[in-house]
Amino acid sequence: xxxxxxxxxxxxxxxxxxxxxxxxxxxxxxxxxxxxxxxxxxxxxxxxxxxxxxxxxxxxxxxxxxxxxxxxxxxxxxxxxxxxxxxxxxxxxxxxxxxxxxxxxxxxxxxxxxxxxxxxxxxxxxxxxxxxxxxxxxxxxxxxxxxxxxxxxxxxxxxxxxxxxxxxxxxxxxxxxxxxxxxxxxxxxxxxxxxxxxxxxxxxxxxxxxxxxxxxxxxxxxxxxxxxxxxxxxxxxxxxxxxxxxxxxxxxxxxxxxxxxxxxxxxxxxxxxxxxxxxxxxxxxxxxxxxxxxxxxxxxxxxxxxxxxxxxxxxxxxxxxxxxxxxxxxxxxxxxxxx
Amino acid sequence: xxxxxxxxxxxxxxxxxxxxxxxxxxxxxxxxxxxxxxxxxxxxxxxxxxxxxxxxxxxxxxxxxxxxxxxxxxxxxxxxxxxxxxxxxxxxxxxxxxxxxxxxxxxxxxxxxxxxxxxxxxxxxxxxxxxxxxxxxxxxxxxxxxxxxxxxxxxxxxxxxxxxxxxxxxxxxxxxxxxxxxxxxxxxxxxxxxxxxxxxxxxxxxxxxxxxxxxxxxxxxxxxxxxxxxxxxxxxxxxxxxxxxxxxxxxxxxxxxxxxxxxxxxxxxxxxxxxxxxxxxxxxxxxxxxxxxxxxxxxxxxxxxxxxxxxxxxxxxxxxxxxxxxxxxxxxxxxxxxxxxxxxxxxxxxxxxxxxxxxxxxxxxxxxxxxxxxxxxxxxxxxxxxxxxxxxxxxxxxxxxxxxxxxxxxxxxxxxxxxxxxxxxxxxxxxxxxxxxxxxxxxxxxxxxxxxxxxxxxxxxxxxxxxxxxxxxxxxxxxxxxxxxxxxxxxxxxxxxxxxxxxxxxxxxxxxxxxxxxxxxxxxxxxxx
Numbered sequence: 001x002x003x004x005x006x007x008x009x010x011x012x013x014x015x016x017x018x019x020x021x022x023x024x025x026x027x028x029x030x031x032x033x034x035x036x037x038x039x040x041x042x043x044x045x046x047x048x049x050x051x052x053x054x055x056x057x058x059x060x061x062x063x064x065x066x067x068x069x070x071x072x073x074x075x076x077x078x079x080x081x082x083x084x085x086x087x088x089x090x091x092x093x094x095x096x097x098x099x100x101x102x103x104x105x106x107x108x109x110x111x112x113x114x115x116x117x118x119x120x121x122x123x124x125x126x127x128x129x130x131x132x133x134x135x136x137x138x139x140x141x142x143x144x145x146x147x148x149x150x151x152x153x154x155x156x157x158x159x160x161x162x163x164x165x166x167x168x169x170x171x172x173x174x175x176x177x178x179x180x181x182x183x184x185x186x187x188x189x190x191x192x193x194x195x196x197x198x199x200x201x202x203x204x205x206x207x208x209x210x211x212x213x214x215x216x217x218x219x220x221x222x223x224x225x226x227x228x229x230x231x232x233x234x235x236x237x238x239x240x241x242x243x244x245x246x247x248x249x250x251x252x253x254x255x256x257x258x259x260x261x262x263x264x265x266x267x268x269x270x271x272x273x274x275x276x277x278x279x280x281x282x283x284x285x286x287x288x289x290x291x292x293x294x295x296x297x298x299x300x301x302x303x304x305x306x307x308x309x310x311x312x313x314x315x316x317x318x319x320x321x322x323x324x325x326x327x328x329x330x331x332x333x334x335x336x337x338x339x
Numbered sequence: 340x341x342x343x344x345x346x347x348x349x350x351x352x353x354x355x356x357x358x359x360x361x362x363x364x365x366x367x368x369x370x371x372x373x374x375x376x377x378x379x380x381x382x383x384x385x386x387x388x389x390x391x392x393x394x395x396x397x398x399x400x401x402x403x404x405x406x407x408x409x410x411x412x413x414x415x416x417x418x419x420x421x422x423x424x425x426x427x428x429x430x431x432x433x434x435x436x437x438x439x440x441x442x443x444x445x446x447x448x449x450x451x452x453x454x455x456x457x458x459x460x461x462x463x464x465x466x467x468x469x470x471x472x473x474x475x476x477x478x479x480x481x482x483x484x485x486x487x488x489x490x491x492x493x494x495x496x497x498x499x500x501x502x503x504x505x506x507x508x509x510x511x512x513x514x515x516x517x518x519x520x521x522x523x524x525x526x527x528x529x530x531x532x533x534x535x536x537x538x539x540x541x542x543x544x545x546x547x548x549x550x551x552x553x554x555x556x557x558x559x560x561x562x563x564x565x566x567x568x569x570x571x572x573x574x575x576x577x578x579x580x581x582x583x584x585x586x587x588x589x590x591x592x593x594x595x596x597x598x599x600x601x602x603x604x605x606x607x608x609x610x611x612x613x614x615x616x617x618x619x620x621x622x623x624x625x626x627x628x629x630x631x632x633x634x635x636x637x638x639x640x641x642x643x644x645x646x647x648x649x650x651x652x653x654x655x656x657x658x659x660x661x662x663x664x665x666x667x668x669x670x671x672x673x674x675x676x677x678x679x680x681x682x683x684x685x686x687x688x689x690x691x692x693x694x695x696x697x698x699x700x701x702x703x704x705x706x707x708x709x710x711x712x713x714x715x716x717x718x719x720x721x722x723x724x725x726x727x728x729x730x731x732x733x734x735x736x737x738x739x740x741x742x743x744x745x746x747x748x749x750x751x752x753x754x755x756x757x758x759x760x761x762x763x764x765x766x767x768x769x770x771x772x773x774x775x776x777x778x779x780x781x782x783x784x785x786x787x788x789x790x791x792x793x794x795x796x797x798x799x800x801x802x803x804x805x806x807x808x809x810x811x812x813x814x815x816x817x818x819x820x821x822x823x824x825x826x827x828x829x830x831x832x833x834x835x836x837x838x839x840x841x842x843x844x845x846x847x848x849x850x851x852x853x854x855x856x857x858x859x860x861x862x863x864x865x866x867x868x
Binding site for chain 2: 045047049050051053071072073074092093094095122123161162163164165199200229230231232233256
């Protein structure tokens, strides 16, 4: 194993947070220490933010890492992992972080622990700029299961921004081996279903959002899911697209000053763009999939386009793992091959 | 990295938003402060009274939800009136004094958005006075349509003004202006003088203690005293009058009454009451020039007036009060006078706190040129006529003014007079070489006449009986004699040409005879007798 310290430049490329989380996951699994410099160097508020720190601290807890620079505002972090420890973990991260991002960072490490684990993360489960818990459960988890991962994610309680207070639990069993697979074709379309979540928000809002979506997307089935008021206030629209080979999900969030119609329109646009592209995987899932395939050592998929953060994510993966990742322009998107 | 600790009041108005889930839609400063992605608060100490207990509990619960890293501490304080300055200040002061600050490990912030305006003022004062080693944090709600969430904005305010470059340079500028003001805008170059003025500026602004200005006549003591007064008025430090008196002009009963006032009938001729200068200077500045000339009785009265700000007017048995800043001026060596018993030691000790020696013009030859320019400007202002030197004339005059020959015994007053003369005589606004030369001669002569020259020393009163012709000659002769080793040596130097024509030199004899005409001999000229 390469024991040299891996150096990552946070100023190069895009997606500061995703680079950091990928590096944490890879460091825990490979046991390789890394140092990341110039974290968010060019941003107005440079350095680590609380949402990053929650992921860093959760990762450190799982593998007993030694760290320097794990502070708010720090522009450099070194992370020296220890052995992954199975266990019963509880993290409370408030609304500054996202439960789903923390889980995506640490769960892959627990796949490689020597015993089953359970994890509970309390905080925001449905935040902007992070996949909602439903995405983890409906999209990510089935794909990981196909690779041999044994984990069960449960949404215990919704936590919307800004109140938070949600909880996601996961149980993980160690998996003997990971198998990559071929996800270049979606297969036949099976269903498109839109769900409007509301908590402490008038039902009318959900109906208007769904009405907008019905106008934009043919054949969509819709449902309003009312949550108890104390989980609110919160409103999100999730659209799940099930194809033969893959389920994808798109989300938008209701917020003050934005009309219900605009919320519906926004998510409908994302769906239309995905449906038109012909690629199997959208850009957000691509980040996760390439990491999992790299851990398996093989796999291929098509995605809508090679986003800047996918490319910098691939760069980080290459530093940790001896894999070959290629990208080829194909009709309707980009084909990513891990070998 | 230090842990961040916040002090703040539970905002009974701003932090209150009911119990329903809709409370999350309202901006609550205390909650918002805990939601910033770039601030991690380890502990928040929330001050509240017993009535706000349930609001505190609600906040504590909500903070735990949005920021589980933050420990929320209840500080129960009971204020009967949160708008009462004295009560709020005392309460926060007590809290600060009993709080165990750990400045090595913790970084303190005071959240000033919640609480009454009075509380805000008290927080500010306590932080500024370092009772709380903290910076202030001000929060504000998110603006409409702002995309960065519900936390709003926060601003850190450090009251240590030296940390702000722009403010620091502003202070430096104000100081430079004040120093320049004290120098009347004259760009003086003498480093000793400049240092002294800088210190006087600092002392004058920060202290009300007496200042003692020493220096020869015309060095600018009175001028400087007036400038200090004007500067203090400009800074709103004093509002009374500038009262100036030369103590050498005060004699006898009138000295007492001029300074301290008198009551009707205090002495013959005291037909009406008089306030006296000390009372006129109440709230202002009293400049006592030539303080050494003050009689011992007046000195004693003055000391009491300075120390107690109270004194008895002449002939009165009722004390009056007057609070003034004292600046004293003197040409004397007051320390020597104290030793000789001519000046009270206790008064000297009292006024000697800030002692400044104003050097004479001759000691500040590098300041001649800026002062010359200043005097020309002054003349232009007073006479409405712009006068300039032609450059040769200026060079000639400055060269003379800086030479050892120029005594400047009248110092700046004398320079001012010289410029006035030259400028008045100038044709078409130009001071020519001829006028400069003329002035140089005039100055030379006045110094020869006025200075107690060697002749005055050697001849005493008889010197006044001499013609100028004899006086000029004798002066040079005496100077040569004083520099010579012996009578013969002096003779050789004085008759250096004519002695060569003589077979037998009789220089010593010729000199002896010359001196004898004025009743002098070698010993008296050398000053050994």
